[in-house]
Amino acid sequence: MSLVDEESADVDMTDAGSDINFGDITGTILTKFVDLLQAAVILAIAYLAIKWISRYFKKIETTHEQQRTALNLVEKIVNGFVAVIGVTLALKVIGLDISLLVSVGVLGLSYGLKDIIKNYIAGILIFFKGxxxxxxxxxxxxxxxxxxxxxxxxxxxxxxxxxxxxxxxxxxxxxxxxxYSRYPVRRMEISVKLGYGTNVQKAAKIFEHILATDPDVQKTPKYSVIFSEFETNCFVLKLKFWVKAPSNMLAMRSRIGLKIQQAINEESIFGPYQKTFELNQDMTLTPDRKKWSQAMDVAEPEQPIVEPVATQQVALEFSDADEPEA
The missing domain is CATH 2.30.30.60 (SH3 type barrels.)
Structure with missing residues (x-):
């Protein structure tokens, strides 16, 4: 090889070396390194935030025992939200922008699972409101x-x-x-339909005595027997009284109702649909029925054919018949 050829080769190598800019390479490496450091800092901040959120929820769980399940779910949701934001920002810093992908994914999931999400949000609110x-x-x-x-x-x-x-x-x-379990006492009502001609004061005293002697009827608040309304064949007395909760409401209604029916039969209180007259042993009208008969302009028969009434049919109505047997 001649001297001229060797000098030409040296010049070519020098030109090739001058094309590589080590300053740019170094700057790029430093930039990427800084980006990685920033991404690591973002992830560290997200991690510390998750730790702090977990400690905060554990602290408030001690004073909200009934909402513990709801608080656990809220904690997981918040921590997941912070984690997704941290990872998204960290990837964006190093040049991988997935924010649009995350937004589209969240929007799609929200639309597809809207009913489930709605139920879960309602569940959280129920747990908090209690x-x-x-x-x-x-x-x-x-x-x-x-x-x-x-x-x-x-x-x-x-x-x-x-x-x-x-x-x-x-x-x-x-x-x-x-x-029904929220308060220590509950009010019950029983409506009794009585026929016209009944001694109202007498019937009310009998019903009050039944309530006063029943062991499950509370003395405070006090029970009451009040007039409710007139109907075509009768008028209505309403018994209102308070009982402890929880208690066997159905058994209590049945017991008091049977006592009322027994008292009605024993005291000859008229039912709303009775069509015949009640007679004494000498076949004359009883004083109550005689008074009622005269008021209705009904003549007293000299030799009545009707037979004595053995029982009285009185209608009892129970409010909230589907109340639970607690």
Whole structure:
């Protein structure tokens, strides 16, 4: 090789080396390193935020025992939200922008799972508001029974005819809830229909005596026997009294109702649909029926053909007949 050729090769190598800019390479490496450091700092901040959120929720759980399940779910949701934001920002810093992908994914999931999300949000609100708890006797929509299951999607009610009812939480949020277990006492009502001609004062005293002597009827608040309304064949007295809750409401109604019926038969209180006259042993009208007969311009028969009435048919009406047997 000649001297001229060697000099030409040296010049070519020098030109090739001058094309590599080590300053740019170094700057790029430093920039990427700084980006990685920033991404690591973002992830560290997200991690510390998650730790702080977890400690905060554990602290407030000690003072909100009934909302512990709801607080656990909220904690997981918030921590997941912080984690997604932290990872998205960290990837964006190093040049991978997935914010649009995350937004589209969240929007798609929200639309596809809107009913489930709605039920879960309603479940969280129910847990925080606490309108009932497991074991309470409630009436939701047309169902009355005992709460035997609660989760974030639905609530289970076991009715007193042994049916298991599942009601979605979003439906519960739009319905009125009657909680029979919320207060220590409850008021019960029994309506008694009496025939015209009945001694009202006498009947009211008899009913008051029944309430006063029943061991389950509370003295405070005090019971009462009041006139309710007139009907075509009768008038109505209403017995209002308070009992402890929870208690066996059905058995209590039955017992007091039977006492009322027994007193009606023993005291000859007239029923609303009685068509005949009650007679003395000498076949004359009893004083009450005689007075009623005269008021109605009905002549007293000299030799009545009707037979004495053995029993009186008095209509008893129980309000809220579907109340639970607690």
């Amino acid at each position: 309108p009932f708890k497991i074991g309470d006797i409630v009436k939701i929509k047309k169902y009355t029974g005992k709460i035997d299951r609660m989760d974030f999607q639905s609530t289970g009610i076991k009715t007193f005819d042994n049916r298991n009812i599942t009601i979605y939480n979003s439906d519960i949020m739009t319905e009125s809830i009657e909680n």
